Amino acid sequence: MSIIQVERLSKSFSYYEKELGFKKSLKNLVKRKSLIKEAVSEISFAIEQGEMVGFLGPNGSGKTTTLKMLSGILYPTSGQANVFGYVPWERKKEFKMQFSIVMGQKSQLWWDLPANESLYLNKCIYEIEDKAYNLVLDELTEMLDVKDLLNIQVRRLSLGERMKMELIASLIHRPKVIFLDEPTIGLDLISQKRIREFLKHYNQQTKATVILTSHYMADIEDLCKRTIIINQGKIVYDGDLRRVNELFHAKKIIKLQFTDEVPMQALIDYGVIIQHDGMNAVMEIDKHDLQRLSKMILDRFPILDFTIEDIPVEQGIESLYQKDGVRHESLAEV
Ligand SMILES: Nc1ncnc2c1ncn2[C@@H]1O[C@H](COP(=O)(O)OP(=O)(O)OP(=O)(O)O)[C@@H](O)[C@H]1O
Missing domain, CATH: 3.30.70.980 (YebC, transcriptional regulation domain)
Structure with a gap:
């Protein structure tokens, strides 16, 4: 059975339009124009244990919203999801203990404290025994080459060093499922490569299931056999990234x-x-x-x-961004 199953999952946000200017702001207090944004629309897919799946799409296409629903941070408007036997938004403790989400744009570390302290906090939250904690910490800091930085205030670390600490904080409890939302954002090419190598190794070693979003094609090409491409909240491709061009060009x-x-x-x-x-x-x-x-x-x-x-893979993806409807990896469908 698949470890992640998503069935016609949708999320709409309702919000109010805010007009500029004093007069209009006053008017907005009495009468507000409500708008609805369909961020994710009836997406379905299944992911097997140990798979590393790339999740690609232009800005605002619904990637983060999907990952937030699969992590239980957001309730869907409709549809179903099952992540290793749990409905994410029911937020059961057993579920939270076995998955992790890393958001490249957001930090889970305390900025004024050394990373060591935040990691220790996670140890307590996840109820990890001393021996197991020391073992995993040793292994992860070794793999990411940040052993010497554990006692330095997070705010004094470089972006790449901080990102490595973020990854360690997310993996310290050895999650079964990991959602990585832009884990290499803003990093230089060497740091990006280092993180990719680490993720590859971690996935091979632990058989963790990974969904990865990134705007860097190299991340997806290097790590993910399978790529799901989303555009305007809908899945437009599900298959091997290298075959995108064969489908369209x-x-x-x-x-x-x-x-x-x-x-x-x-x-x-x-x-x-x-x-x-x-x-x-x-x-x-x-x-x-x-x-x-x-x-x-x-x-x-x-x-x-x-x-x-x-043809550069970006070109095929661009074509996909302009089309509707799901495409699975099969030339016969073209
Ligand atoms: N809380 C919210 N209220 C209203 N609209 C929202 C909210 N959160 C997200 N959206 C909208 O939903 C759409 C999808 O957003 P989402 O963050 O999932 O995109 P994304 O694919 O992760 O984009 P990016 O690559 O830029 O990070 C966007 O149009 C966004 O403006």
Whole structure:
């Protein structure tokens, strides 16, 4: 049975429009215009134990709202969810003891205290025995290379160092399910990579189930076999990230460098020209005709260099953001 099951889960927020200006503010006191925002709309998916699933979507698409519902922080408007046998928003103690949510934008550590103190607080909250606590703390600080920083006030740590402490605070009770909401936000490339390596290792070691949201494609590509893409509160793709482009673009990119100038006109018959400056060209060509067209180009033009690349995954995702309806990983559906 799946460890996370989500069935037609929806969340709408109702709020009031606040108009600018003194007069309008006074008027708002008497008569307010109420608005409804459908943040998440009837999403369904199931996740198996040990899976690391990427949760992608543009700003405001409903990722955090979904994770908040699955953590029990928010009640849904309708629909159902089951996380390792518990309904999250019933907030049973046994549930809280076995999951964790990390929000890159929010800190759970006390800023004026050393991380050690916040970690100890979590030890007490989660009722972890001394021996087990010391063992896990030792292991996690070693893996993230922050042993020497445990006694330093959190406010004095760099963003990357703080993020590592946040992760330790969230994992100290060895949760079965982890929701990571932008855990690498604002970090430099090396710190991002370090956190990714850690998460990969942690997942392999503990078989924890992870849902990860990130605006950094590298996080998702590196860690998650499966990606759920959400747009305007609806799931628009559920499958392998690398296959997004196959669903929407039966195309390849070829990059050409010439020894002599080649006019744009001469290239038009071979594909869509994306860039051209005479000595270089980038073109999108039909994947099914790749061999024939490549040969023709090589025979006809004075080529210095020729490379074939896949369409960047971001481009496929952009196409998805413009479409409606669920797509599962299957070319047959296209
Ligand atoms: N408390 C609230 N009241 C009203 N609207 C809300 C509330 N919380 C979220 N929303 C709206 O719901 C939508 C989804 O928000 P959510 O935070 O889930 O998006 P997200 O995908 O996590 O975005 P981002 O990538 O920018 O973090 C947004 O349009 C947001 O403005």
